[in-house]
Amino acid sequence: MGDQIPADGLFLDGYSLQVDESSMTGESDHVEVDSTKNPFLFSGAKVVDGHARMLVTSVGMNTAWGEMMSSISQDSNERTPLQERLDKLTSSIGKVGLAVAFLVLVVLLIRYFTGNTKDDYGRKEYSGSNKSIDSVLSGVVRIVSAAVTIVVVAIPEGLPLAVTLTLAYSMKRMMNDQAMVRKLQACETMGSATVICTDKTGTLTKNEMEVTQFFVGQDLIEKDNSITSNVRELFHQGVGLNTTGSVYMPLLGSKPEISGSPTEKAILHWAVSDLGMDMEKLKPSYDILHVETFNSDKKRSGVLIKKKNNTIHVHWKGAAEMIVAMCSSYYETNGTIKSLDEDGRSNIEKTIQGMAASSLRCIAFAHAQISEKEIEYSNDKAHPRLKEDGLILLGVVGLKDPCRPGVTKAVRICMSAGVQIKMITGDNVFTAKAIATECGILKTEDVENGDQVIEGAEFRNYTPEERMKRVDRICVMARSSPFDKLLMVQCLKQKGHVVAVTGDGTNDAPALKEADIGLSMGIQGTEVAKESSDIIILDDNFNSVATVLRWGRCVYNNIQKFIQFQLTVNVAALVINFIAAVSAGEVPLTAVQLLWVNLIMDTLGALALATERPTDELMQKKPVGRTAPLITNIMWRNLLCQALYQIAILLTLQFSGESIFNVTAAVNDTLIFNTFVLCQIFNEFNSRSMEKQNVFKGIHRNKLFIGIVGITIVLQVVMVEFLKKFASTERLTLWQWATCVAIAAVSWPIGWIVKCIPVPDEPFFKTIKRSLTNKRNVRAPRTPSLGFGSRTKVQVPEFRNQDKMPDT
Structure with a gap:
């Protein structure tokens, strides 16, 4: 007892061997090892009771522990879904920007060298051989700088800044919501999550066994004061003296400190808090004559005690079916003893079966008072x-690891958001089903569905094709090893899912490392699990996982x-x-003005949004997943409508602004520049929501947004x-400023109207491509005449392959 198993091996011989495999499976319950049902021993597990000899089968990196450690030590350089989308977007924008800049460069150079451009005095900038080299170089440099400026404006340099600012801001806010982000990219990846693979023990449940049901005889006890004092005293004896745990009361009024196995701790806590047991007063009143330790074969433990008044009592505690079989009578709540006939025994057995069906661990207590003459001795x-x-029979208690408060609501929120929840646990199938049903992961009518509940060994033995076919249907996987969980994550990723994994044990580390987002537990989690994860849930609560999902979607x-x-x-x-370069030979926005727009829109705009x-x-x-486009149809609708309005207004000012406002060319260029910037400021409000028409909702709470807009206006x-x-x-008059503001303010009603326009779910460019393809395939119906000059026409079928058309 107390040894750590040094290698993997097989049980040879021993007695009452129980091991703690929590480092491998994450389950706190002790595992019984014997030569028939469970002969396997794993390195890293600890012996908590008994003794044994083992045959070593593997050591070092060949053990289960070694393989697990080697799988998490490999560095992963995978790109996140958002990074992949941003790479494609920036590549496309860069190509478009370079193409437009090259066309502008070519057009301006042609116009310059053909003498179609004029200087400020109305003379041709280039007139042939009488032009000096310096003036030609000056004109070419001006044209090249205009083209380079277009490239600079086209490529959104502020995009990395916007992403980093969004992630950093969200990371700081998530800390207040009990989530510590270790890797910045995990914030946005969580927003794309389509599946969450969660552990049971410690995440969905409290990882603390509790007594949830208590039967005396055939009666369910709702209030513990309904049993008589003599029955209560017998329970105090059977619990407080027949135990391997201990109770320590540090100070008056403070909570007791209870130690022992999870089951012993739960029963002792129940006896102290509900039955009023006082261990400090109880033990001095009795002498313990003999203790029968827990035996994995008999599944019970017993104690022989002698009270100070010389009465001798025998108490047994253990598996309910074993204890009931030893009894011939039972106590009722009023303290009377009733014979255990066939009907009574059947009713009690049905009660125990009902508790077991609810995944409760049933522990029964039995008692007998004997005289000294009745004491029998061993050989x-x-x-x-x-x-x-x-x-x-004194009574039966039902223990379970209860769900955390609010877990059911958090699961419902995640599932309503289109995210699948899969529970992967090392516990048995019955407990896993019960907890999954209680949490809402599994519907009651699906409990017996073989496709949704599976054991790890069965999943492991599937062929790769069967696994890929069935992995989406599985909701609960019980009796799973660390590699079963890893295999599940790998299958889900191969099917295109963005997978989040929650776990707290060293056994969860490979799956946490493999997943797109690993979420470890901050309280119960091991250091290995935390190091393998991307986000640490500080309160070990699944509610915080739902909060992280909300923040991830917000970031995205x-x-x-x-x-x-x-x-x-x-685009604008x-x-x-x-258009201005092709038609007029000059660009309305200078290099400095375009760079100014780029600066304030990239940095301040990113920070505001x-x-x-x-x-x-x-x-x-619904979750965006791994393949959904970064720019949705809704975004295309919004940006194209706003860009078209800005293009129409600014081109009108470019070609007719001087006559409309009766101003000089310099003032007109200033009006164009000022209107363009103000349009972006007003459109920043529209960008607060891509679908809501009321873009001002909650704006008073975002003081940073208001401050940034104010700073942008002052700088302009x-x-x-x-x-x-x-x-x-050039300086503008108040009337000219008011005109610029009025033109820019039209962005608001346009944004309100545009958001009423419905858009298809199919990606924008696929819709255009399909419509063009359909138009090419549509052909007019043929109506050939029968013979020369005949007015009679007969409709004949259209054949795509003209070679197969029949003779008329």
């Missing part, structure tokens, strides 16, 4: 033998908001500069009014 007459028949949503906002700026700037808090609506959507006023040479701007 060597050294130890007395305890009476084993004709006992009186905030990043999408910024991308929508940023692409609106990029690219189109305006390209990164600080939105999660909302309940986020948990009512300074840019226009005081940095004339630097920004190539």
Whole structure:
């Protein structure tokens, strides 16, 4: 007892061997090892009772522990789903930006060298051989700088900043919600999660055995004061003296400190808190004559005690069916003793079966009072033998590891959000089914469904094809090893799921490492599990897992908001500069102005949209998964409508602004620049929500957003009014400022109307491609005439393959 098993091996011989395999399985219950039913011993497990000899079969890295440690020591360089999407997006934007910049460069160079551009004095910038090299180089450099500026504006450099700001802000806020983020990318990956594989013990349950049902005779005891004092005293004897645990009361009024196995701790806690047992007063009143230790074959323990008044009592405690078989009568709640006839025995057995069906561990107590003459001794007459028949049944208690408060609600929230919950546990099938049903993971009508409840060995023995076929249907996997859990995660990832795994033991480390998001427990979790995880749940509660899911979706949503906002700026700037360059030979927005727009929109815009808090609506959507596009149809609808409005307004100002407002070209360029920036500021409000029409809801709570918008407006006023040479701007009158604000403010009603337009679920470009393909395939019906000049026409079927068309 107390030894740690040094290697993997097989049980050869021994007695009452019980081991603690929590380091391997995560289950706190002790495992009985024998030569028939369970002969396997694993390195790292601890002996808690008995003794044995073993045959060593593997050592070092070949043991189960060694294989597990080697699997988590491998570094994983996988890209997160969002990183993969951002790589594709930035690559596409870069290609488009380079293409537009190259076209603008070519068009401007052609116009320059063909003499179609003029300087400030109305003269041709390039007139052939009489032009100096310096002036030609100056013109070419100006054209190249315009093209380079378009590339700079097209590529959203603020995207990494926006992502980092969003993740960092959310990471700080999640700490207040009992989630410590170890790896920044885990925040956004959790938002894409489609499956959560959760442990049972310590995550869904408290990892503390509790007495939940108590029967005296055939009666369920709701209130413990309903039993008589003599029956209560017998329970005090049977619990307090027939135990391997201990109770210590440190101070008056404080909670007792109870030690022992999980079962012993639960029974002692029940006896102290519900039955009023006082161990300090109880023990001095009795002399313990003999103790029969727990035996894995007999599944019971007994004690022979002598009270100070010389009465002798025998108490047995153990598996309910074993103890009931030793009894011939039972106590009723009023203290009377009733004979245990066939009907009574049948009723009590049905009660025990009902408790077992509810995954309760049934422990029964029996008692008998004997005289000194009735004490029997063993063959060597050294130890007395305890009476084993004709006992009186005291009662039966049912123990279970109860679910944590709020787990059922958290599971329901996750499932309503479209996230599958799979419970993977090392416990037996019956307990796993009961807990899964209680938590809401498994519906009552699906409890007997073989596809949804499975044992680890069965899943392990499937062929790869069978595993991939059935993995989606499995809700509960019981009696699982660490490698079964790892195999489940690998199968789910191969099917395209984004997998989150929760766990607390060293046994969970391989699955935590393999998963897209690993969530370890901060209180019960081992250091190995924490090191293998991405997020640590500080309160060990599944409710916090649901909170992390909310934050993950919020992070992903905030990043999408910024991308929508940023692409609106990029699309408008690219189109305006390209059309103006092709038609007029010059770009309306100078390099400094475009870089200024890029600076304030990338940095300040990212910071403003990164600080939105999660909302309940986020948990009512389906998960985005691994393959969903980063830019959704809703985002395309919003950004294209806003970009088209900005393009229409700015091109109108570009070609007709001087005549409309009766201003000079310099003032008109300033109006274009100012209107463009103000449109982005107003559109920033629209970007707060991609679907809601009321974009001002809750804005008073986001003081950072209001502050950033205010700073942006102040900087723009300074840019226009005081940095004339630097920004190539002219001072504007109040009426001109009011006109710019009025034009930009139209973005709000446009955003409100646009959000009423329904969009298909299919990705934007797939919809366009399909519609174009359908148009190419549609052909007019053929109506050939019968012979020359005949007016009679007969419809004939259309044949795609003209070679197979029959003769008419």
